[in-house]
Amino acid sequence: MLTLRDLHGLVPSARLVGDPSVAIADITLDSRSVSPGAMFCATRGSRFDGHDFVSDAIARGAVALLVQHEVALDIPQLVVPSVRHAIGGLVAGFFGRPSERLDLVGITGTNGKTTTSYFIDSILSLAGRRTGLIGTIEARFGDSNRPSMFTTPEAPELHRLLRQMVDDGVDSVVMEVSSHGIDQHRIDGTSFRIGVFTNLSPEHLDYHGTIEQYYAAKAQLFLPERTKQAVIGTDTEWGVRLATQVRIPAVTYGPAPFSDYRVEDVRYDEYGTIFTVVVGGRRRWRLRVPIYGIHNAYNAAAAVAVAEALGIEGDTIERGLAECHQVAGRFQRIDAGQPFTVVVDYAHTPDSLRALIATARALSPKGRVILVAGARGRRDRLKRPELGRAAATADVAILTADNPGDEDPGEIVAQLLAGTLDVDHKQIIVELDRRGAIGHAIEIAEESDVVLIVGRGHEQTFRVGQTVYRLDDREAAREAILAKLAR
């Protein structure tokens, strides 16, 4: 087992206080997850100061600390100017630099990270690789599968997980890299074989301040010291810009004519999306994915580019995409025998909502698009009017609650409505009870209509005030359809 002296060697600029021979069994940033023998790392955050939980951590068995100021308690400590800056390298070394022993693919971008990660995982699994996946829905490898708290885990959880994967024989891992994760140093100490940039549109600006800063955070995934090779989407100007700025080998994919993997001729059939990828301006490749949407053709093209960079054969890539399982809550069709289409989707940005509504229109040009949408409480208030404006492009938009938490759902919907005042919309209905809103949409749907229930995708819990209860949009939709069919 490593000692505090060994850990000091990983952060030599730290000031060592106390006995360096103490053995360290684990490392954590959260006092609540300290186990006996662990080092507790105290960060100053926006809500708490981790230094206030040092006594709590010691009571749970912490034997050493990483702190920003010396704590007047009898416990060995490493003192650094910034714990968040120091922790990535420390935990990477502590867990034996597991990322260097993996083909690790990191995916960043506003939309499409989860979907693209499942496409890549499907191809790599079919190629006989032992894969791991880390993202918004779950962290899984072998028989282990845990629901995620975060899209990108804190550095101790990340490196511990990668270590477990290496020990289990995993050779390839696909992980989602959020801008929060990059900004908060959660991926420090991690080496990526390939970094993917899907796209960028305004989101999380309450956190990042400006879209430039949001872009700058994402661009840090592509630093030469962190990532060997880049795969970059050209469907937003930010990807085009990144492709000209990165200092690592890069290939591009998407609709732009100069893309190395150019996406063309996107069509839908009863099984999903069929599209052509033109590789290097010459090789034309007709591919399919069992999910709808032009954006999913782009996500699939990203997966193709990654798979080719990893040396996967063409027919394995084709089958890996064609046989990919449903990604939970991403364009997930709910079919209980009704004569109209019902889709649960995770769209929660204006861009993705517009793309989704366009896909629904293309799928069923004769019917109406009936939308159930809200905006999440406490998150990203700045995007709400634009989200409302995007929602208003549906034929019927039923605005409702989406995990309001401590916020007043009526006030959130008012902010959505603020974006619809000067646009020409057909019908907007407010129904704050989400289950009621889903029921209403199903009730008014007629043959050929498409009901889109968006924002929560795979999520199963719903928080109103301090009360958390079960609400899965997919179950609620199915129940409403069955109730309608039974009448």
Ligand SMILES: CC(=O)N[C@H]1[C@@H](OP(=O)(O)OP(=O)(O)OC[C@H]2O[C@@H](n3ccc(=O)[nH]c3=O)[C@H](O)[C@@H]2O)O[C@H](CO)[C@@H](O)[C@@H]1O[C@H](C)C(=O)N[C@@H](C)C(=O)N[C@H](CCC(=O)O)C(=O)O
């Ligand atoms: C804005 C943001 O990302 N904040 C995260 C950040 O908060 P923070 O640095 O302000 O820390 P804090 O909550 O004040 O706590 C300070 C320290 O005290 C510690 N603490 C706190 C309480 C306690 O009892 N004991 C204890 O040790 C905490 O572990 C932390 O180290 O570090 C905390 C500890 O890990 C996270 O809980 C917190 O996530 C908040 C709750 C959150 O909602 N994050 C979301 C926005 C997020 O990260 N999302 C991205 C995906 C975004 C997307 O693309 O959709 C993600 O990667 O999941």
Ligand SMILES: Nc1ncnc2c1ncn2[C@@H]1O[C@H](COP(=O)(O)OP(=O)(O)OP(=O)(O)O)[C@@H](O)[C@H]1O
């Ligand atoms: N390439 C894309 N461009 C635009 N919208 C997309 C794209 N891919 C997916 N979407 C939309 O965004 C929603 C979320 O997709 P996905 O979960 O793959 O993205 P994400 O980046 O992982 O999101 P999050 O970080 O919030 O989990 C989908 O349900 C779909 O509506």
